[in-house]
Amino acid sequence: MKLPVICPEKECCCGKKGYVPGKGLPKIILIGNPNVGKSSLFNALSGSYTLVSNYPGTSVEIAHGKARIGEREYEIIDTPGMYSLLPVSEEERVSQLLLFEEKASVYLHVVDARNLRRMLSFTLQLLEAELPFILVLNMMDEAEERGIEINISELSRSLGIPVVGTASSEGKGIEELKATISEFTPGNNAQKFRHKFDYGSEIELYIEAVEGLLGPAKEARISAGISRRAISLLMLQEDRTALEYLHRAEKTLEYWDEIHEKSSEEIRKLVKAASKISEVPLSYQFTIKRQEHVNGIVEQVMETPERSENESSGKIGKIRAEEGTGKNGSKIQNSNLGFSEKIDSILIHPVLGIPALFLILYFGLYLFVGVFAAGTVVDFLENTVFGGYINPFVTAKFVSLVPYPALQDLFVGEYGIFTQAVTYAIALILPIVGAFFLVFSIIEDTGYLSRLGLLLDGMFKKIGLSGRAVIPMVLGFGCSTMATMVTRTLETKRERLIANILLALAIPCSAQLGIILSVLSRNPESLLIWTVVIILEFVLIGFLASRVLPGEAPTFILEMPPLRKPKLSNILAKTYSRMHWYFLEVLPLFVLASVLIWIGRLTGLFALALKVIEYPTVWIGLPPDAADVFLFGFFRRDFGAAGLYGMHDSGLLTGVQLLVAAITLTLFMPCIAQFMMTIKERGFKTALAISGFIFPFAFLTGFIVNTLLTSLGVSL
Amino acid sequence: MVTRNSHLSLKPITLCAMEPRKAGKIDHLETKNLGILQKLIAMGILPGMPITLLRRSPSYLFEVDQTRYAVDEEIANHIYVSY
Numbered sequence: 001m002k003l004p005v006i007c008p009e010k011e012c013c014c015g016k017k018g019y020v021p022g023k024g025l026p027k028i029i030l031i032g033n034p035n036v037g038k039s040s041l042f043n044a045l046s047g048s049y050t051l052v053s054n055y056p057g058t059s060v061e062i063a064h065g066k067a068r069i070g071e072r073e074y075e076i077i078d079t080p081g082m083y084s085l086l087p088v089s090e091e092e093r094v095s096q097l098l099l100f101e102e103k104a105s106v107y108l109h110v111v112d113a114r115n116l117r118r119m120l121s122f123t124l125q126l127l128e129a130e131l132p133f134i135l136v137l138n139m140m141d142e143a144e145e146r147g148i149e150i151n152i153s154e155l156s157r158s159l160g161i162p163v164v165g166t167a168s169s170e171g172k173g174i175e176e177l178k179a180t181i182s183e184f185t186p187g188n189n190a191q192k193f194r195h196k197f198d199y200g201s202e203i204e205l206y207i208e209a210v211e212g213l214l215g216p217a218k219e220a221r222i223s224a225g226i227s228r229r230a231i232s233l234l235m236l237q238e239d240r241t242a243l244e245y246l247h248r249a250e251k252t253l254e255y256w257d258e259i260h261e262k263s264s265e266e267i268r269k270l271v272k273a274a275s276k277i278s279e280v281p282l283s284y285q286f287t288i289k290r291q292e293h294v295n296g297i298v299e300q301v302m303e304t305p306e307r308s309e310n311e312s313s314g315k316i317g318k319i320r321a322e323e324g325t326g327k328n329g330s331k332i333q334n335s336n337l338g339f340s341e342k343i344d345s346i347l348i349h350p351v352l353g354i355p356a357l358f359l360i361l362y363f364g365l366y367l368f369v370g371v372f373a374a375g376t377v378v379d380f381l382e383n384t385v386f387g388g389y390i391n392p393f394v395t396a397k398f399v400s401l402v403p404y405p406a407l408q409d410l411f412v413g414e415y416g417i418f419t420q421a422v423t424y425a426i427a428l429i430l431p432i433v434g435a436f437f438l439v440f441s442i443i444e445d446t447g448y449l450s451r452l453g454l455l456l457d458g459m460f461k462k463i464g465l466s467g468r469a470v471i472p473m474v475l476g477f478g479c480s481t482m483a484t485m486v487t488r489t490l491e492t493k494r495e496r497l498i499a500n501i502l503l504a505l506a507i508p509c510s511a512q513l514g515i516i517l518s519v520l521s522r523n524p525e526s527l528l529i530w531t532v533v534i535i536l537e538f539v540l541i542g543f544l545a546s547r548v549l550p551g552e553a554p555t556f557i558l559e560m561p562p563l564r565k566p567k568l569s570n571i572l573a574k575t576y577s578r579m580h581w582y583f584l585e586v587l588p589l590f591v592l593a594s595v596l597i598w599i600g601r602l603t604g605l606f607a608l609a610l611k612v613i614e615y616p617t618v619w620i621g622l623p624p625d626a627a628d629v630f631l632f633g634f635f636r637r638d639f640g641a642a643g644l645y646g647m648h649d650s651g652l653l654t655g656v657q658l659l660v661a662a663i664t665l666t667l668f669m670p671c672i673a674q675f676m677m678t679i680k681e682r683g684f685k686t687a688l689a690i691s692g693f694i695f696p697f698a699f700l701t702g703f704i705v706n707t708l709l710t711s712l713g714v715s716l
Numbered sequence: 717m718v719t720r721n722s723h724l725s726l727k728p729i730t731l732c733a734m735e736p737r738k739a740g741k742i743d744h745l746e747t748k749n750l751g752i753l754q755k756l757i758a759m760g761i762l763p764g765m766p767i768t769l770l771r772r773s774p775s776y777l778f779e780v781d782q783t784r785y786a787v788d789e790e791i792a793n794h795i796y797v798s799y
């Protein structure tokens with residue numbers, strides 16, 4: 001699952017479209033499972049930055065960089081993780097397509113040394129594909145910590161390829177890897193290897209038959225670097241990409257004739273026939289065969305302390321003894337691991353995990369983002385720095401230089417580009433969103449997000465989401481727009497839609513939250529009611545959506561990386577890269593909002609719209625003037641919230657009215673940027689439908705709360 | 717075609733029914749739902765691998781070889797283990 005990454009392409013070429021660093025140079029392509037350290041290695045080799053994250057599947061995009069190794073320059077390419085050559089998810093397909101389309105001079109298959117047993121199966125597939133590659137055993141430090149010993153030269157011998165051990169986050173083994181890359185010559189090893197390993201005579205017949213039909217003439221068109229045997233295997237497993245390639249070859253081959261037509265017809269028949277020879281799907285059977293081979297290799301080269309009882313009978317007694325005392329049966333080697341294990345078991349405890357979550361929210365979100373950044377820092381920047389010095393100065397200068405009131409209004413008026421959009425961006429958004437992203441990056445780097453997914457999966461299922469959705473949901477408290485983009489990582493269309501609706505409706509972004517907190521915090525009861533109403537809304541709408549929307553309920557499977565101490569360099573780089581994205585993607589839309597507001601006021605459209613909005617405003621018990629707040633709230637929720645602040649200060653709103661207005665505004669669509677992102681990710685119709693639901697619903701909720709409070713005679 | 721640990725007389729049980737913290741081995745996977753099956757095998761959750769259930773609430777957490785996974789009950793029911 002992926003978080004928004006600003007691709008280094010953008011960073012290093014400042015928006016020059018189509019420029020790729022190192023284009024035309026020999027290529028190095030990094031492949032491997034998610035979360036094994038590909039991006040860390042990319043950074044170590046290239047010196048450029050791509051997002052490193054302790055959460056499986058955080059990189060969504062392919063990153064390009066340049067590296068100088070020895071005397072040569074290379075283009076180096078980082079890919080989103082893939083578990084095998086046969087993709088299961090869309091992200092994996094991105095990497096698979098890259099392997100089909102690009103030809104590198106050397107590939108680096110990065111694996112987690114601890115998990116050699118689970119990862120070598122993919123290595124075998126790469127051997128089958130006859131790609132020229134080096135096997136990189138990363139995370140050697142963690143393997144050592146757990147007392148795992150790997151005989152690297154023996155592994156290299158039995159696979160017939162170079163193998164290097166690294167700890168990329170600590171820079172260990174990088175020099176050796178560079179040397180290996182420099183000396184690398186793609187040998188004929190794959191050929192040798194093939195004699196040692198096959199899938200059994202029955203199915204091999206089919207594999208060879210399909211391979212034969214692919215024909216040497218077509219080979220170049222089918223793939224850049226992947227062997228015909230690998231293509232044949234993929235076809236037999238009915239892989240979409242491989243079959244599409246066949247289809248495409250059919251379409252583009254100029255000398256398309258009967259012989260070719262026959263052969264592709266033949267291939268389809270073979271695939272069908274092969275699927276019948278086994279009672280289980282072929283992909284399952286192939287994987288099991290490969291794994292048997294892997295197990296053989298692992299027995300030879302890897303020494304793991306405390307193997308499970310089935311494997312090493314001599315240790316059974318010891319394991320049993322541990323079980324007897326109730327001690328964790330897994331491999332705890334030293335006190336360091338034992339400690340993180342203890343913390344871990346609190347974080348994911350069904351009962352203790354909840355207060356732990358609240359503590360993290362309290363310190364990270366409330367105290368640091370809410371009180372410190374949104375309160376102290378914003379106050380200082382907005383009132384002292386901008387309000388006291390910069391804005392009066394700029395306004396005076398502008399007014400004296402440009403004598404046209406309309407333009408003055410556009411740039412330095414109440415909602416002007418400078419006084420509103422830029423001031424907001426720097427004095428308000430920058431500290432709040434920056435603080436949020438900082439906290440989020442720390443949490444992400446520790447591996448806590450996966451734990452949160454585990455903790456909340458059961459509850460999320462009730463609202464039609466899986467534990468994976470915690471990422472967009474938590475991120476939504478920072479920036480709804482970014483979170484809407486991240487809903488991409490959810491597995492089904494239905495889950496993406498529900499997440500999108502909830503983000504648009506009930507999750508207030510940090511900028512808005514900051515202002516609402518400061519408006520309501522003077523009265524704790526208001527704050528409490530606001531919180532309860534928003535949470536109820538979130539649960540109710542999620543629950544209804546999961547009932548009403550068609551499609552299957554989501555399933556949940558997530559790798560749980562170890563808890564790690566967050567690394568300062570990772571955190572800073574991640575925070576920076578998200579801020580960078582934010583300012584590039586979201587800020588221009590804020591300026592646009594300022595311009596739209598200006599046009600609206602100039603042309604009188606606003607006056608008209610205000611008249612219309614006055615009706616629901618009065619309906620929910622607010623003075624007609626509050627319509628202003630909602631109109632601006634449509635452009636950006638925090639504009640609206642700031643308007644509330646003003647009205648409250650001038651004593652125009654009672655406590656109840658303030659609360660009702662705050663609730664209604666929170667439920668509004670967050671901002672224009674989020675709306676645009678929804679269009680981009682879900683399509684125009686869906687975006688329109690979502691907002692068509694949200695606006696009336698926000699007012700309805702406001703109405704209900706107002707009616708309840710006034711009829712109960714509550715005053716706040 | 718499925719590799720089973722033939723020497724064991726006990727019938728394989730699903731991960732949901734597994735006793736926490738007692739090491740077992742994956743016996744086979746349920747093959748009815750191809751999507752779930754492919755997800756499991758891609759992640760390296762395969763017959764013959766050592767498996768230990770660590771907790772079943774709030775979700776199922778288990779360790780295969782050296783890696784931990786969290787899954788929901790539906791997926792846990794696709795994994796058959798034996799001791």
Ligand SMILES: Nc1nc2c(ncn2[C@@H]2O[C@H](COP(=O)(O)OP(=O)(O)O)[C@@H](O)[C@H]2O)c(=O)[nH]1
Pocket residue numbers: 033034035036037038039040041051052053054055056057058059081138139140141142166167168169170445564567570
């Ligand atoms: N202990 C240790 N952690 C590492 C190593 N390499 C990467 N990591 C951490 O593993 C996590 C995943 O790394 P990342 O590069 O994002 O993996 P990717 O998904 O393969 O690109 C991050 O938290 C890294 O800091 C290593 O060699 N040793």
Ligand SMILES: [Mg+2]
Pocket residue numbers: 038039040051052053058059079080081
């Ligand atoms: Mg990565």
